[in-house]
Amino acid sequence: MGYVHGGRIVAQALKRHGTTHLFTLCGGHIQAIYDGCLDEQIRVVDVRHEQTAGHAADGYARVTGRPGVCAVTAGPGVTDVVTAVANAQRAGVPMIVIGGAGPKLLTDMGSLQDMDHVNLMRPITKWSVQVPETRRIAEYIDAAFRVAQQGVPGPVFLEMPLDLLMNVHDDADLPATAPFAEPPRPGGDFRSIERAAALLRGAQRPCFLIGSQIRWSPMFDAVARAAEAFEVPFFLNGMARTALKANHPQLFSRSRKFALAQADVVFVFGTPFDFRVDYGRSPTWASDVKIVQVDLEGAELGRNRRVEIGIHGDSGLVLDQLLSELSSKKAPEWLSAVRAEETKRRAKMEAEIDSNDSPPNPLRVCAELGKRLKPNDIVVGDGGDFVATAAYVLKLEWPQLWMDPGPLGTLGVGPGYAMAAKLARPDANVVLVYGDGSFGLHGLEFEAMVRQNIPVIAVIGNDAGWTQIRRGQVDIYGAERAVATALEYTRYEKVVEACGGFGAYVEKVEDLGPALDAAFAAGKPACVNVKIAKSDFRKGAISV
Numbered sequence: 001m002g003y004v005h006g007g008r009i010v011a012q013a014l015k016r017h018g019t020t021h022l023f024t025l026c027g028g029h030i031q032a033i034y035d036g037c038l039d040e041q042i043r044v045v046d047v048r049h050e051q052t053a054g055h056a057a058d059g060y061a062r063v064t065g066r067p068g069v070c071a072v073t074a075g076p077g078v079t080d081v082v083t084a085v086a087n088a089q090r091a092g093v094p095m096i097v098i099g100g101a102g103p104k105l106l107t108d109m110g111s112l113q114d115m116d117h118v119n120l121m122r123p124i125t126k127w128s129v130q131v132p133e134t135r136r137i138a139e140y141i142d143a144a145f146r147v148a149q150q151g152v153p154g155p156v157f158l159e160m161p162l163d164l165l166m167n168v169h170d171d172a173d174l175p176a177t178a179p180f181a182e183p184p185r186p187g188g189d190f191r192s193i194e195r196a197a198a199l200l201r202g203a204q205r206p207c208f209l210i211g212s213q214i215r216w217s218p219m220f221d222a223v224a225r226a227a228e229a230f231e232v233p234f235f236l237n238g239m240a241r242t243a244l245k246a247n248h249p250q251l252f253s254r255s256r257k258f259a260l261a262q263a264d265v266v267f268v269f270g271t272p273f274d275f276r277v278d279y280g281r282s283p284t285w286a287s288d289v290k291i292v293q294v295d296l297e298g299a300e301l302g303r304n305r306r307v308e309i310g311i312h313g314d315s316g317l318v319l320d321q322l323l324s325e326l327s328s329k330k331a332p333e334w335l336s337a338v339r340a341e342e343t344k345r346r347a348k349m350e351a352e353i354d355s356n357d358s359p360p361n362p363l364r365v366c367a368e369l370g371k372r373l374k375p376n377d378i379v380v381g382d383g384g385d386f387v388a389t390a391a392y393v394l395k396l397e398w399p400q401l402w403m404d405p406g407p408l409g410t411l412g413v414g415p416g417y418a419m420a421a422k423l424a425r426p427d428a429n430v431v432l433v434y435g436d437g438s439f440g441l442h443g444l445e446f447e448a449m450v451r452q453n454i455p456v457i458a459v460i461g462n463d464a465g466w467t468q469i470r471r472g473q474v475d476i477y478g479a480e481r482a483v484a485t486a487l488e489y490t491r492y493e494k495v496v497e498a499c500g501g502f503g504a505y506v507e508k509v510e511d512l513g514p515a516l517d518a519a520f521a522a523g524k525p526a527c528v529n530v531k532i533a534k535s536d537f538r539k540g541a542i543s544v
Contacts, residue, residue: 002172006134006165007032010098011040013141017179019069021045021423023056023416025080027073029100029113032165045423047416047448050077054084055416057095062239062403062417063378063424065216067094067148067156074100075113078120083410085155086124091238091406092212092296094153096144097121101130103163121157130159134167139175149183152296153216182218188294188313188321196267196292196309197325200230203265203290205334209256210315211271212238212406213296217316220398226319227251230329233259233338237271241402246395252338253392254345259338260285269294270315273304274407280305294318353393359531360509362386362461366393368512369431369459372520375400376428378421382414383435384468386461386532390433412441418456419449429457429520436462439492449525450500457519458496458527463534464489493529501525 004012010033014022021043024030037044047053053070060068072081078099088095099121102111121128127147131140137160144156188196200206208230210223223243227234227250234250236243244251252259260266260277266289273280273293280291281304291307293300294315301310311318352363360368366389373379379394381387381404396402403421405413414432422430439460449456470485493503502522504515512530519526 002170003168004171005032005036005168006137006160007034008036008039009134009137009169009171010141010160010165011036011042012171013138014069015040015042016138017141017145018066021060021069021420023047023053023060023068023070023420025050025053025072025077027077027100029074029077029102029162030071030098030160030165033071033098043423045419045452047419048444049442050080051084051412052416052419052442052445054081054095054097055087055413056420057097058084058088058091058093058413059380059403059417059420060424061093061095061153062215063401063421067096067145068420069096069098071098072100073113074102074117075115077113078115078117082120082124084416085121085157087405087408087410087413088155089124089126090408092152092154093406094148094216095155096141096148097125097155097157099157099159100165101159101161104161105163117159118157124155125157126154128157130161131164134164134169135173136175137164139177142175142177142179145179146177146183149180149216152213185218185314185317186296186312188311188318190321192309192311193318193321193325196311197322199265199290199292199309200267200322200329201326203329204331205263206230206265206267206329206331207233207235207259207263207338208267208269209235209237209271209277210240210243210269212240213270214243214315215239217314219314219316219320222316222319222323226323229323229327231335232329232331233335235259237276238404238406239402240270242396242398242400245397250335252342255338255341257284258341260289262286263289265290265292267292267294269319270296272300272407276407349393356509357533358508358510359533360506360512361533362389363393364509365459365461365512365530365532366390366433368516369433370394372516373400373431374429376425378403378425378428378430380404380414380417380421380430380432382411382417382432383438383461384466385463386435387433389461411435411438414438414458415442415445415449415456419445419454422454422456432456432458434458434460436460436464436487436490436492437466443492443495444499446496446501446525446527447499453524455522455524455526458525459516459519460492460527460529461532462489462492462529463532467534489531491529493527496525496527499525501527504528506530
């Protein structure tokens with residue numbers, strides 16, 4: 001086609017990798033990229049804060065399985081996206097962040113928004129680098145996608161100076177590199193697989209804990225096949241939540257502590273021994289339990305606790321290898337014991353789910369929401385107690401998705417995740433389950449949703465406080481010294497209405513169902529703001 005500017009080359013390279021959307025907040029340093037995206041039919045989606053652009057790139061990756069891409073301008077544009085990048089790194093999500101910069105010839109001369117972006121981003125990315133020349137843009141984008149997806153996925157930062165994007169180069173000059181049809185994934189060492197199979201074969205009380213890394217496996221379905229072959233308890237965490245049918249007889253959620261405290265062998269796939277599982281230590285874990293740990297990061301094996309077998313590999317591939325080595329395993333008495341504990345704990349929830357009290361309790365709100373979810377829908381969690389309640393109550397299964405921040409626990413992810421999810425899967429209802437505290441971080445993104453016709457449904461559990469923090473604060477210091485954690489029963493739905501969306505406020509349980517139905521039918525961004533009863537159901541919990 002001839003010579004084109006650097007922004008067009010960026011767009012061409014992104015399109016080669018299947019990118020359909022670029023998330024951004026406008027900036028003069030990166031406007032050439034927008035121009036290129038228009039020519040290459042990549043939709044430019046603009047938001048009201050760069051952090052949301054980063055979260056949207058993260059969310060796009062979680063829905064599609066491919067890296068999401070955002071572009072932010074120099075200086076404060078890059079610093080604003082830092083939190084989103086850190087969240088993606090901790091959660092192991094692949095994304096590409098393109099950061100603008102002043103012209104190279106003015107580096108360190110005090111040009112507008114001039115700063116050292118590359119070193120700023122280095123600790124929270126897999127690779128942070130400045131693209132040196134216009135002619136090498138496509139090469140660096142190829143490398144960025146490769147690095148973002150290899151091993152444990154994660155974010156990559158590419159700095160592109162203004163003159164590099166404005167200069168021209170022959171767009172027929174493609175790099176020697178090219179996109180992978182599928183990113184490479186390692187299988188487990190066969191000797192370790194044999195040992196793991198032997199350990200499972202002899203176990204009396206085994207269970208499986210499957211984490212988020214399964215989302216990036218080419219054998220996501222291996223979890224379902226393993227649960228059919230191994231009639232033992234399975235617990236799913238993070239992005240693995242939908243890998244089994246909601247009514248699968250081997251799937252458990254409320255009895256994990258009971259199982260871990262009594263299990264003799266636990267298989268841990270693609271999730272770290274961090275605070276969510278008490279670092280793999282007693283009393284949560286049985287003192288004599290044997291651990292088989294599988295992870296894409298070899299350095300993660302054995303961190304925080306001793307493991308009997310460490311397998312460096314992809315969760316799905318290793319599960320498939322394990323199935324080839326051991327075709328079945330039954331532990332009926334153990335399964336029955338865990339099921340009894342699960343049933344007992346769920347029974348405690350039922351009274352609140354069935355309650356007709358007003359204001360409605362969180363369990364009832366989440367149960368009503370669950371009745372309205374369809375097989376392809378996506379739920380985004382952005383909050384503390386209310387989101388943790390939803391995680392227990394909502395019964396989701398693939399192709400449904402559950403998306404929450406992950407172990408960094410970042411509040412404010414919701415609008416970006418939800419926008420990206422709706423754009424990546426237009427036929428899905430995307431429901432943003434919100435805490436009232438979280439809404440305040442990026443609530444004005446509903447203006448961007450309305451303006452760009454991105455119909456997301458928000459459900460706010462409004463208990464007038466940062467309750468997850470306030471509960472402990474009151475216990476330790478007393479109510480009279482509980483500062484910075486109290487909110488009002490604010491009419492947040494009015495913000496969405498002012499932006500052109502649909503809003504409903506609910507105080508009575510009989511109004512809950514009709515309000516949800518109206519939001520689902522609105523065909524535009526919607527917010528159902530529900531005043532909820534304060535509950536101790538999730539006392540001390542952290543939603544991750």
